[in-house]
Amino acid sequence: MRCLAKDVITAAGENKAGAEIEVSGWVHRIRELGGITFVVLRDRSGILQVVLSEDLAGAGKLTPESVIRVTGVPALNEKAPGGAELRAVSLEIISRAAPDLPYQVNGDIARTGLETILDNRILSLRNPKIRAIFKVQAVIIEAFSAYLRDRDFTEIKTSKIVGSGTEGGTELFEVDYFDRKAYLAQSPQFYKEVMVASGLERVFEVAPAYRAEKHDTPRHLNEYVSLDVEMGFIESEKDLIDLEKGLLAHIFDQVARKNAGELALWNASVPEPDSVAGAPIIPYGEALKIANDEAAAAKKTGGASGGRIFDINPEAERFICAWAGREYGVELAFVNEFPRRYRPFYTYPLDTGGAASLTMSFDALFRGLEITTGGRRQHDYNAFLETLPKFGLKPEDFTGYLSLLKYGCPPHGGFAVGCERLTQKILGLANVKEASLFPRDRKRVEP
């Protein structure tokens, strides 16, 4: 019966009779000292010091990353990691790692470049600090789903192969689909809306999304995990912002509870869940002013280039979050009421005295990065039809949307959270690619 590394201290504390236990895992580190071999064993629960005497069969053949099974007697030892160690009685090498390890799994990743980490992804994912990223990501997905299910949202799974792009034909990956061309979905936008109008009213999806964008920046992936939400019977984007605040607070709470070890490895912390409700909601124009005021102040202290900011670009995102952190105690801000030119054509207009140049839309900015885009959608058939030519679009390219809206569609809207971006910002990763198990960029489709 296998014992996990994290449970050895309990076994050691209870073990007065010197009973043997069995552990299995990877050889994380080997140190020889006066005829004794100290092995740090790594398993899914953590690490454990194993003490092997010189004469133990197999002890001399160990290599880093070998998978071993050890039986031995657990003993308390304050100096050992976790406060206990295992004094080996027998050793089995289940899978001996070749000694020419091309990547040092137990090394300090701060000293390794990102390209090296990604080129050696099969091995670099074994590094406890790197693996921790994906333990956090799993909790984000779990918390996202649980929060929405509790509020009567239904999980959906929609097709990623689509006949055409909802946002026009650019930046789509083309798929050779039998004897025709198809595309990889940029978002489940249309399908989410169909499912709201199907009567499910409230839906969410966790699935890959694709952008055939050529830029290579620390904030872009060509394939990412999109945490999508859509709900019916809303009044404005403010209903969505309220929902997202509750959702983020729950995610932060769950990560704090379940990922304490992972956060510690990265010297990271999540915002206080209670602080999220107080995150400011800033209309676009005001947000731009805040960004410029912050930029001007930063220039005085030499902290910014000082150029004027004309839209909510990455620099503005950083300034607005820093301002929100100072003024509201949380580096999270919702910018809403984006001008029409920045949003998809189906975004619902904001009626402010006739000038419909603003929209019921929003972005969520967290720790200097846009993690969410969302808004209310146009649900009125005639208004949708009238909008198309203003964007140079033709009704015949939107037959799906038109039949969706023509036969009874409630007011609705939604948003998507970029899963890797949220992971990145929770842990303070320099590049979003670090938060993708097998990131896809212009050069990389392997492993």
Place this chain on the structure above:
Amino acid sequence: MRCLAKDVITAAGENKAGAEIEVSGWVHRIRELGGITFVVLRDRSGILQVVLSEDLAGAGKLTPESVIRVTGVPALNEKAPGGAELRAVSLEIISRAAPDLPYQVNGDIARTGLETILDNRILSLRNPKIRAIFKVQAVIIEAFSAYLRDRDFTEIKTSKIVGSGTEGGTELFEVDYFDRKAYLAQSPQFYKEVMVASGLERVFEVAPAYRAEKHDTPRHLNEYVSLDVEMGFIESEKDLIDLEKGLLAHIFDQVARKNAGELALWNASVPEPDSVAGAPIIPYGEALKIANDEAAAAKKTGGASGGRIFDINPEAERFICAWAGREYGVELAFVNEFPRRYRPFYTYPLDTGGAASLTMSFDALFRGLEITTGGRRQHDYNAFLETLPKFGLKPEDFTGYLSLLKYGCPPHGGFAVGCERLTQKILGLANVKEASLFPRDRKRVEP
């Protein structure tokens, strides 16, 4: 404050003062009777009878599928569905459906062909019986994930764009990936194994999988949702079968608890969760004999063509499940020890006295359909290298696998449950396409 249809009976029972409530939803059905309009209103919670007097503004303009908001006084009425109705005081048509509805949402889907249902997917998904399929599917996914998380499995999200196929180059959809060719992943097989060996040890993934197969059968989809599991430190495929039994029992339990209404609509039921543990595990050779014995018996009563069955084909799957239902009280059977020629090259050999022509592999058959394929994988570097040429494969095409196994990999294995197939068999759907929101087949990439 909106009241859901399902809560109106409570409101009616408590309402002695005649207080008004508000409901919203779709016009499911309209019936005129002696100057009164009876509307069946549909929302995410169910249906509700709404009584509109002739003189109520807007009552004459209602069309099926319009979205409306009604305020009125709830009243108990034994004859109304759910035992209560709403006597309307005011009506607002939020989104009036055009009267030329191309698909009758409130019709009997048994009278509609599958092609018509799929051609009108945007509207047919509104049919309560069709929508119910996806309420069940959501619970399957939730239960699958929860059961595994409780057992220390970590959810992963792996790339669906891959540089090459792990099972060889056939039946892959090609993607135009910047200036090179890439493919849509047939399964997360390799990535699951990488994550087991990363030290996570136990992982699961819920994600799309792709098969560029040309056949059009009631059991195939070109894109499906794969419920994938992989775990380290197993002895044989029997550890995996044990895990899947627990998993299926939990899924059946959750569907029975959470989808009672949906099951009733389909006149369906799940197996008793307690019966799952008793499902037989039948070695391949024995399974083939059972199938042939059943076929011979069925021939006598005129229930089968009577031809000899040479492998576990769809006919054999039906016979084996019927046999298991009769002999073990559950139409579920695990067939294991498949001959090598039926399984992928990386399947672990079964050591039975030197003849390694059988493998540590299994299928799960449920109600006459294969819903799972799985097995232990080869984790030994040298054995893997030796296997490749026997399958006509070259080491240079498996550099990822080789570096995975070369540097310490525990014994491991896993399986995948086809989400749509499980949904299909729980509800008794004739075709697996019915269990996919937006099914993809040779002809269909829209909507």
